[in-house]
Amino acid sequence: MATAHYSTFDRLRLPAYDNQKQMQTGDLLFDREKCKECGVCVQLCPGGCLLADTATKMDLISGKAKGGKYGVPHVVTMRSGATLCIACYDCGAACPHGAISIKRNFNPGYHFKRLTQTSEMRYPKRY
Amino acid sequence: MNVKYEELSPLGTYEEGMPWNPVEKIIVERRSIRSFKKEPLPDSMIRRILEAGRFAPSAGNSQPWRFIVVKSREILAEMEKDAIRVIKFFMFFLDYTTGNRVRRIIARFYAAVLIRILPNELHPVPFGLMSQIAQGKTPVFHAAPILILLVEDRRGVSNPPMDIGICGQNMVLAAHSLGAGACWIGLIKVLMYLPKWRKKFGIKYPYKLDVCLAMGWQKPKADGPVPREAQVVEWYDKGLNDPPRTTKQGE
């Protein structure tokens, strides 16, 4: 079977949500050449897990951050190295300059681990 | 990347490798929209979108849904405020990923118990989202000018939540095809802990409210294709005792 193995141990154990060793959280690559530092991605990330140098998601929504360049964004990393990125790529779909790509997909461990999804990210394919 | 497929195939035909038809294009380029213009969609357009819901399939044609459209800015603001309040309350006990050490150790204990009781509601994704909401880093309803509440009638045939999902997605796709945007919001569930909102929307037996759609004009336009995990698919296309052949969907 090509699907991942799910043992009783997996089933019973919860991953520590902030531990990158037990939870593979998403990560992105920002192309510094292409990025125009517009902040669109920071504003759109569902969990507010992107940060630019001079603007947070809430600054951008509330209009506190006005115009200008906010710096090349990055994915916020917790102390443990985990992020809150779920690799939905809603940021990348909206980026006007195609500056974002996925470096690592999201796959919570143990009880929640993905079984039929592989770690290869593929665009919609016209079969 | 903003890959756009400009040429379209006609509806009702298929040839291998042909461009998307308009329906497929809407399906693959639909993204959850979480940033909207302030003004709502015109009422006629909302009614057109509701029509896509009314004509969704349902088990035994039982149509186990009731639609509530919320456009009042006052009510929307109050819903946001109360949802944040409930989430803050829960996260105070559960969020072991933030705060000082003592707090984290105690919260970790509660979380370990409650995640096992509510593994879906407290899956790492909504847990992380609620942690961020409690810290004021992201909103619940994304300041949408319209919410369509999908109220489930629990007396439906077989498995009514399934019908709710199908019905809602019909409306989401209709909205995107008309140039608007939508996002499913499961977190509306937290409002059901407050009698005030159950009463306001009349959520008592046989009704249940687990999900709603945030809707409006996209600002900025955020639809577009995304990469997703290639996925293992099993095909049983040989004999009764033959193992399935597997393919990787997306590869």
Ligand SMILES: Cc1cc2nc3c(=O)[nH]c(=O)nc-3n(C[C@H](O)[C@H](O)[C@H](O)COP(=O)(O)O)c2cc1C
């Ligand atoms: C039943 C359901 C509930 C959801 N609840 C929320 C929610 O509460 N908040 C949110 O921001 N997104 C919510 N979403 C949107 C998902 O996060 C989104 O569909 C997923 O990340 C994939 O991204 P895409 O829709 O842009 O392809 C929900 C989606 C579904 C289907």
Ligand code: SF4
């Ligand atoms: S949306 Fe694209 S261009 Fe704008 S800040 Fe994000 S990565 Fe840079």
Ligand code: SF4
């Ligand atoms: S992929 Fe999704 S979760 Fe990750 S940073 Fe982009 S919008 Fe946020």
